[in-house]
Amino acid sequence: MAVNRLIQRLEGDDRVKLLRAGRGTEGNPYFRVMESATSPVVQVEGEDRIMLGSNNYLGLADHPAILKGAQAALDRFGGAVTGSRLLNGTMDLHLELESEIAQWHGTEDAMVFTTGYQTNLGTISALVGPGDTVVVDSAAHASIRDGCALSGATTRKFRHNDVADLESILAEASESSEAVLVIVDGLYSMEGDLAPLAQISAVCNGFGAALMVDEAHSLGLFGAQRTGAAELFGTDSDTDVRMASLSKSPSSTGGFIAGSGDLLDSLRVNAKAFLFTTSGVPAAVGGSLAAVRLIRSEEGAQRARRALDNAAVLRSGLLENGLDVSALSPLPDGNTTVTPIVAVHVGDDVQAMDLWRKIFAKGVFTSAALYPAVPRDGAMLRLCVMATHTDAQLRRAVEVISETLNEDAA
Template sequence: MEWLDADLTKRRARHLLRTLRPVGPAGSGRVWINGREYINLSSNDYLGLAGHPGLLKESVKAAEKYGTSSSASRLMSGDLHIHHLLEERITDLVGKEKSLLFGSGYLANTGCVSAICSRKDVVFLDRLCHASIVDGVLLSGARFFRFQHNDPGHLEALLKREREKYNKALIITESLFSMDGDMAPLAEIVEAKERHDALFMLDEAHAVGIFGERGAGLAEKCGLSQEIDIIVGTFGKALGSYGAYAAASGKLIDYLINSARSFIYSTALPPCVIGASIAAIKMLTDEPFRRSVLAEKSAYFRSRLKKTGLDVRGEAQIASIIVGANDTALRLADMLQQNGIFALAVRPPTVPAGEARIRFSVTCNHSTKDLARAADVF
C-alpha cells in the first residue's frame, strides 16, 4: 500500500490534506468544537431553518406516519404520497411544469447531465461550476468546453465555433457561485442559448430561498424561469433540510425518471426529510422577512470585510477573502479559530490553484455583533 502513504504524504506537504472534525450545534449561529463555542461562519443554513420548530414538527410527523425510511427506490415500492406532495410544492415554487426529487445536489447534477447528454453532444459550462456538474459531464461522455467565469462573450465565441459539430448542446452554470459568491449573467446566457439552439441548465443550490419574491432563486428574481430548461435546487442549504430537485417541462422530467441513473438506482429520500422540506417551502411564504434580514446582514458583513483592504469577493450571503497560498489560508483559519470564529480555509481542487481563501457564510442567526467581531479579527 505504498501508493497510499505517498499520496497522503504529498497532500500533507502541499497543505492539502483534509481531515474530519466532529462539531456540535450551539444554536444562534454557533457551534461547539472540542468543548469550545465558536461563531459558525461555515454553515449553509442561510435562513436559519435547520432548527426551526415548524420543520422539526413536520419531520417527526412524517416519520411517525411513514416510518424512518422509504426502503426502496421510487420506481420500486419507495414512491410515497409525500414525495409527490413535495414535488407539487416545488413545481409551484419554481414555476415549471413538473419536478423530480433527487437524493442530493450532487446526485441531481450528475444524474441530469449524464442523462441528457451523450458522446455526440456538447456541453458548455462555466469554468467555476461545481464538481458535481463536472462529474456529470465526464459521466455523459459528451465533448465539453469551459467558458471563462461569468463571461457570456467567451460563451458566445465557443458556441459559434463548436455548436454545429454536435447534436444536442447544453449550457450549464450556477446562479450564485458557492465559492466566489457572485451571480451569473442569466439574461445574456438565455440569449446565447436561444441563438444557438441549446438547452440551459441552472444550478440554484445557493440561491433557492435567497432571491426572488417567493424565494425560488435567481431565475425568479430575473424573470427568466420559463426560458431556462432545467432548474436544479437543493434543500440542504437555505431550506434547512436535505435532498435536491430538478424542475423542467413535463416531458423532460418523464425522460429523467427513465434515464437518470442517480434517480433510478437510489433509495428514495426518507419521509422525515420530505416532511421538513415541505415545511421549509411553506416558511418561504410564512416568514419572508428572513430573506430581507439575511440581505441586510450580508451587506453589513461585506462592508466590514472590505474595510480591511483584503481581496474580498461576494455579492450576497457568501463572502470570500482570497489569500492565494494554501498555507496562508490555513494560518488565517487558525487565527480566526483562536479568536472564536469558525471559518475554514478552502483550497484546491475546490477552488483554482493559487486562489486559496477563507469562505464566510452569513446566516439569519448571526447578530451584527457576531459579524463585526469576525471582521475585526483582520
C-alpha cells in the same frame, strides 16, 4: 505472492498523506466535529464558535416548523423506506413536495432526488450523451463536472462568467453537435458571485442551446418568489432545466429538478442516479416540505432580506478594515447586490490554513477554500451568513477576522 498494485498505490497517495498529517491538529480546517445544531453559534469540539461556515442561509436548520415536519415524517414512516423511488421508496410526502416545488417554480412538474450531488449527476448524464456537447462555466460545481464526464458528451469550459467566451464556444459547438446544453450555477459557492443570466440566456437562445441553471446556493434568497437567480434576472421561463439543492436554504437533504412534463418523465426513466439509489429518509423529505412552505411565506421573505442585510454588514465591515473581499454582483438594472457568501482573498494555501487556525482559536468558524477547490494562488476564507446572526455576532466576527488578517500582513 504477486504485488497488489492498487492497494500499494493507495499507500503513496499524496492527498492521503496530507489528510493524515493534519488529522487531529488544531491547524487542520477539515473534518472538525460539530456538537450542536447548526445555528449562529455552534459548539465545535467543546467550544462555542460563531458559525460562518454553514450554508444555512435562512437559519432554518433548527426552526421549529422544520423540526416538526421532520418529526412527523419520522413518526409516520420510520427511519427509512429502504427502497428506490422506482420500487417501494416513493412516499406521498414525495408527491406533496414535488407538487409544492412545481407550483412554486411555475413549472409543469418537479422531481426530488436523494441528494443534490445525485441530482446533477443523474440529470446531466440522462439528458446528453456521445455526439452532444455540454458547455460549462469553469467554476461549476464538481457534481456538474462529474455529470458531464459520466454522460459521454463532449465537455467544453468557458471562462468564469465570460459571456463572450461562451458565445465563441457555442458558435463552434452548434455546427458540430447533435444537441448543446449550457450549464451554470446561479450563485457560485466559492466567490459568492451571481451568473449574468440575462446575457447567458440570450446567447443560448441565439444558438439553440438548452440552458440548465443550478440554483443550489441561490434558492430561497433571490427573486420575488425566492426561486433563485433565474427569477431575479427574469430568465426563469427561458431556463430549460431548473435545478436546486434542498440542503442549503431549506436546511434539509436532497435536490430537485423543475421543468416540463417531458423533461421530468424522461428523467424518471433515464436518470440512473435517481432510479438506482435508495430514497431519502422520511425525516429529510418531511423537513424539506416544511422548509419550502416556510420559504414561500412572508416569514421566508423576511428571512431572505435579513440574510442579505447581514451579508452587507459583514462585507462592508471587512472592506472598511482593508480586507480584500469578493465584489458585488451586477444586476440588469445597473444596480449591484450582495450575496450570503463573502470571500476573503488570501492567495497562499499555507497562509490561508494558518489564518483559519488563528480565527478558529478566537471563536469564529470559517471555511478555508484551497486548491483545487479554487485556482492555484486563489486560496480564500469563505464566509457564509445566516438570517439569524445578530449584529453583535457579526461585529465580533468582523473584529476577529480583520484583526487576524491585518496582524498577519504586518
